[in-house]
Amino acid sequence: MDRIDRSWTARIADALELRHFLVPRTPILSPARRRLARALTVADLRKVAARQVPRAVFDYTDGAADEEISLRRTREYLRELTFVPSSLSGLEAVDTSTTLFGAKVAQPFVLAPTGFTRMMHADGETAVVRSARRHGVAYTLSTMGTTSIEQVAAESADAPLWFQLYVSRDRETNADLLRRARAAGYGALLVTVDVPVGGQRLRDARHGFGYPPRLAAGTFLDGLRRPGWTARFLTTPPLSFASLGGSTKDLGAHMAHLFDPTMTIADLQWLRQEWDGPFVVKGVQSVADAVRYAEAGVDGIILSNHGGRQLDRSPTPVALLPEVVDAVGSRLTVGVDSGFLSGADIAAALALGADFVMLGRAYLYGLMAGGELGVDRALEILSAELVRTMKLLGVGAVDDLTPAHVRVPGTEAAARAPFRATRPRPGEHRPGGAQARRTASLR
Numbered sequence: 347m348d349r350i351d352r353s354w355t356a357r358i359a360d361a362l363e364l365r366h367f368l369v370p371r372t373p374i375l376s377p378a379r380r381r382l383a384r385a386l387t388v389a390d391l392r393k394v395a396a397r398q399v400p401r402a403v404f405d406y407t408d409g410a411a412d413e414e415i416s417l418r419r420t421r422e423y424l425r426e427l428t429f430v431p432s433s434l435s436g437l438e439a440v441d442t443s444t445t446l447f448g449a450k451v452a453q454p455f456v457l458a459p460t461g462f463t464r465m466m467h468a469d470g471e472t473a474v475v476r477s478a479r480r481h482g483v484a485y486t487l488s489t490m491g492t493t494s495i496e497q498v499a500a501e502s503a504d505a506p507l508w509f510q511l512y513v514s515r516d517r518e519t520n521a522d523l524l525r526r527a528r529a530a531g532y533g534a535l536l537v538t539v540d541v542p543v544g545g546q547r548l549r550d551a552r553h554g555f556g557y558p559p560r561l562a563a564g565t566f567l568d569g570l571r572r573p574g575w576t577a578r579f580l581t582t583p584p585l586s587f588a589s590l591g592g593s594t595k596d597l598g599a600h601m602a603h604l605f606d607p608t609m610t611i612a613d614l615q616w617l618r619q620e621w622d623g624p625f626v627v628k629g630v631q632s633v634a635d636a637v638r639y640a641e642a643g644v645d646g647i648i649l650s651n652h653g654g655r656q657l658d659r660s661p662t663p664v665a666l667l668p669e670v671v672d673a674v675g676s677r678l679t680v681g682v683d684s685g686f687l688s689g690a691d692i693a694a695a696l697a698l699g700a701d702f703v704m705l706g707r708a709y710l711y712g713l714m715a716g717g718e719l720g721v722d723r724a725l726e727i728l729s730a731e732l733v734r735t736m737k738l739l740g741v742g743a744v745d746d747l748t749p750a751h752v753r754v755p756g757t758e759a760a761a762r763a764p765f766r767a768t769r770p771r772p773g774e775h776r777p778g779g780a781q782a783r784r785t786a787s788l789r
């Protein structure tokens with residue numbers, strides 16, 4: 347009996363020792379903040395988003411064209427990339443900052459232009475640009491933005507802002523948008539070239555989603571189960587393309603004029619004269635086109651299949667990187683987008699030669715999940731993942747990521763070219779950063 351008692355006392359003493367490990371979490375009282383804090387990845391934010399907005403809104407954002415083959419392949423390709431780390435590299439801190447078109451940014455990723463952003467959350471572009479500013483990230487406003495050029499600029503303070511143009515059939519509309527964007531301080535112009543016609547988005551068609559957006563009976567009922575979204579939607583100004591003027595009922599008319607299918611590279615020359623800053627073509631999908639745009643004198647290109655929302659079965663943008671960078675990387679800034687959901691995805695594309703990565707859905711999931719706080723959470727997750735990946739790779743700066751850090755499916759290049767051989771020996775001078783990435787070949 348005495349022996350048993352002593353053992354119980356000892357056990358209780360042991361248990362009491364455990365209290366040092368039981369650090370109570372500070373309770374998060376706001377349900378919205380709690381939901382966001384529990385999301386550890388962008389994929390988690392996507393799940394939260396699906397519970398916050400009506401199905402039709404979620405599907406407009408999440409969906410892609412036709413059978414969604416382009417988007418699926420692009421995401422699968424990114425996941426197939428293998429990292430090749432270097433251990434004991436003596437790094438304590440890493441620097442994710444870079445310079446894009448002369449502007450210093452804290453992150454090598456840029457927020458992509460997206461239309462109808464206030465449909466995902468009533469705070470729309472305002473929420474996104476405020477969060478981008480806090481994180482030192484560049485933001486691109488779409489021609490189809492639901493907050494005006496001037497309002498977004500007013501929220502950006504001196505954070506880098508880019509403007510995306512859908513070239514309208516009406517030249518005066520284009521010239522006016524460019525004048526306003528320049529006057530409001532937008533740095534780079536992105537001209538989107540992969541929309542001669544809208545892609546076939548089957549999820550939207552099945553929800554009866556059109557232009558102007560109509561609330562089908564099902565969407566309305568679904569809205570009742572999403573009271574937060576619905577209350578904000580009904581109590582804030584109706585959706586419109588804020589930079590183009592007009593009201594919700596004009597959305598359809600604007601859509602009919604926004605994409606000019608007769609446009610040629612010669613028209614780019616005309617636009618180029620209207621814009622005296624960095625001029626970037628978004629939606630390049632082949633090496634041949636990359637070379638044509640380089641010859642036309644643009645400053646940058648973005649390899650993109652529009653997040654799989656246009657041509658289905660289109661090339662996987664990140665897979666084009668090595669060849670495109672070989673062909674035009676010494677002349678142009680090369681960005682890439684479509685399918686990027688994590689800091690590891692971003693690091694892999696930088697290693698393959700991209701100067702920056704654009705993100706669309708990754709921040710929109712955050713926006714739908716929790717407005718401005720949700721975008722903050724998405725940017726926090728992505729930048730923490732990027733830092734961790736760089737540390738695990740043994741890379742201290744964005745420009746030090748090289749093709750030797752990634753093995754592409756179907757090649758054994760990295761295995762053949764040992765990592766150390768790609769790094770300068772002490773005292774050896776090599777061209778730095780992006781230039782080094784470009785000259786390092788996968789072959």
Ligand code: FNR
Binds near residue numbers: 650653706
């Ligand atoms: C887009 N995208 C887009 N692109 C553009 O040039 N102008 C636009 O107005 C829009 N609108 C838009 C809306 C939504 C809901 C999405 C998801 C995308 C394409 C966007 O800029 C970018 O190319 C893709 O989003 C990149 O793919 P991920 O990151 O979404 O996979």
